[in-house]
Amino acid sequence: MKNILYLLIMALLLSFTACQEIDNWEEPSARIYGNVIDKYTGSNLLMDQNDWQIRIIDRTWEEKNPGAVSQFQSLAVMKDGVYNNTKLFSGTYDMLPYDGPFWPVDTVKGVILDKETQQDFTVTPYLQLTNFKATLNGTNLTLECNVKAPIITGLPNLYEVKGFLSLTTFCGNSNYININEYNNLRKNINKTWAAEVGTADNKNYSLGPFPVKSGYTYYVRIGANVNALSRRYNYTEIVKVVVP
């Protein structure tokens, strides 16, 4: 009886391995990398980890398979405005930074991926946040910055100005202390630039005080967005605040 059982188990195990075939498809090895550059500052766009993505569409696939429709893949952009992907198939791609906190850009067509390819994008942010100051008064933290709209014509409603606090160096809409006590301190505006600011192209905002805890190190910044697509934020740089 036992032998029969062993035989059955053996047969069962064999049946799992019987269909094995070697996958002879070469692994994707092309690399695409680059920077997302802020047109105004000339350096990389200030953002948070994976706030928004670059869409990339494989056109070679369509050429090789008539009738096929390629769907986009999304490449994550890191918090320093750099993206890097090393596992793509060689070929011709279209690329589009999509749904970020900047004026819509045109698709870059015909990017050829073969081994190593660098493709930088220059974008025009909706808003510029400058003169960022984080002032600590005991355990009360006040954040301040200047919000500027370089292009006012056609700008969607100014939506909100929000302070982001984080306990790690990652700080922004994807990584922050998401509690109502802090969230309530945002400025919810949702007005046209003219109604909120008037004829000037910039305005100072002060947020807070945020109650912080003694003995902790915070990483803080301000984000502001306009009512476009998914309302991604333009940010200030991140400042480290040590609460004694």
Place this chain on the structure above:
Amino acid sequence: MKPKGILGEPELFGTAYGVQKYFVQSYMKLPIEDFIYYAINSPSNNFGYKGYMPGNNNYWQAYKNSLASMSGEIYGWNVDIKEEGVGYWPYDDIRIVNVFINNFSNYKSKYDDATYNSLMGEARFLRAFFYQGMAKRYGGVPIVTEVQDPVTTPAEELQVPRATEYDTWKFIYEDLKFAMENMKPTSVTGRANKYVAAALMSRSMLYAGRVAKYTQHLGFSADAAVQGGFAGMDPSKANEFFQYAYDAGLLIKTGPYALYTKNYPDKATNFANLFLDKSSPETMFSKGYDGLTFGHCYDALMSPNPDFSSFVGAEGGPVLQHMQLYDFPALTDEQGKPVRFAKRSDIKNEMEPRLLGTCYFDGDELRGKTFDIQKGIYVKYTGTAADAQNGSNAAPINATANRKLGNKGDKYNGVLITGNHGLHANKGGENNAFMGAFIRKYVDVNRPAALANVNKSTTSWIAFRLGEIYLNTAEAAYELGKRTEAFDYVEAIRERAGCKVTRPAIDQATSSTYGYPVEASLQFIRDERGRELYGENHYWWDLKTWRTTDQVLNNRYLRALACYYVFDEGKYIYLDEINRDNRTKTAAKRSAYEKIPQGEINKNPKLLPQNPLY
């Protein structure tokens, strides 16, 4: 050997009874968001039903996961907003109707013309219903009118491309126009007639008009789906659709329906009974439950256990923002201090009867018991309502020495701290008014608590009632510039509701509270829908088609009405508090459309482009 007893086309299509039997499967699956509609998921053991589920498949949690809960009309179970939807894709149901539409002409000789046309019209009504269920979610969808054979048809033809949103709504219009012109004027309960077709026309075309007019404000215009016309329409098309909705409303006015007034002069009870009286002249089309084969759990889930329910008890309560849309008493005086009430139930004195018919407050009776709702005790309360900081524990006045919170039966100096039905400090328990009131709409008063149990409820869900049609017509008329006429309808609704002001003056001043300019009186009509149709699962679709989901549900705190006894005065106050879990509602901008199911795109790439932001 062929089994006997299988009904084929000649048996089903050859007689009116056969057709009725054939249509039952379609009626059962119509996209009606009723007591058993799951707004956020589609359990897998459910024969592939997406959101809409028939029968007693132990889906007692459906109302926990209702649209009302998701869109923040009621507060209870934590239901996150699912913008991408439940993947509703009813082409199997559409095929069943298409088989009838294509083959019924072979049996024309068996009917007189009127019956034949009426049945054909009914099939077109059913098809339109399924299509509007998709159009309000996805915008443009493939229009399939032929019955395709999956074996002999080449794949190319099976993959029907997406139609534009305009063509999709026009297709629905054509089907319903045919139905309105050909169906009989009367029908048995649960089955459609020409006025029901007109009601669907009224609602669908109003949605289409809103989509055409307001999609431009979303800022999606560069998106491929918008560019191709698959999501959104040209604003110049808006009036065409508003006109269709308006005309359908006029046709319904000539029908046999009337606003429910049987229980006058008690307008509160009258409004509550409108939803319970199965012979109500206001009901145009309803979905019935017998409590045996098909029952629902609404009664078991809306009122607290064990006094009113013998199942889990109240899973949701009315949110204060929505209650305050009605005529509602002031909670504070001119100095901002909380108004003192001699009795807790005195808060009802100034309330709109319609609100009293929609919600249960302290002192109301149900199933032989009395609602007893109080949150706690203030030893003394000297300051303004703002001092309580919306119930925050951090407020000095709310220090434990001054504010007493407790659980059922706890006392302070011999006085009960909380009511029998909440609000209790320990949060748990389904005998607890999370929001300071309970839902009355659709709650069956004649059902004893012992039978308020799982799958036992027999209340019909009213899919279309004249009240909604009046408001549809009012909004369409207003959008067409017929402002005075629009308020004739609003007045009729508010008269029945017992409002203090039945006909407010027309105010054309615009405000952009919700992202784009809206005239104050149009906003009033929109809010009137919020009042009249509260909890009837309209709110989400309204916000969606007004394109204001992300504006209204923007970090929105759901607020509670909290009653306290002020110990040193012997009086009661009501405070406006943030819900007990500090929960907020936020809808992403993409919620204007649901996501075309990826599984369908894999089968048919011609469904691309995907809707904006997915």
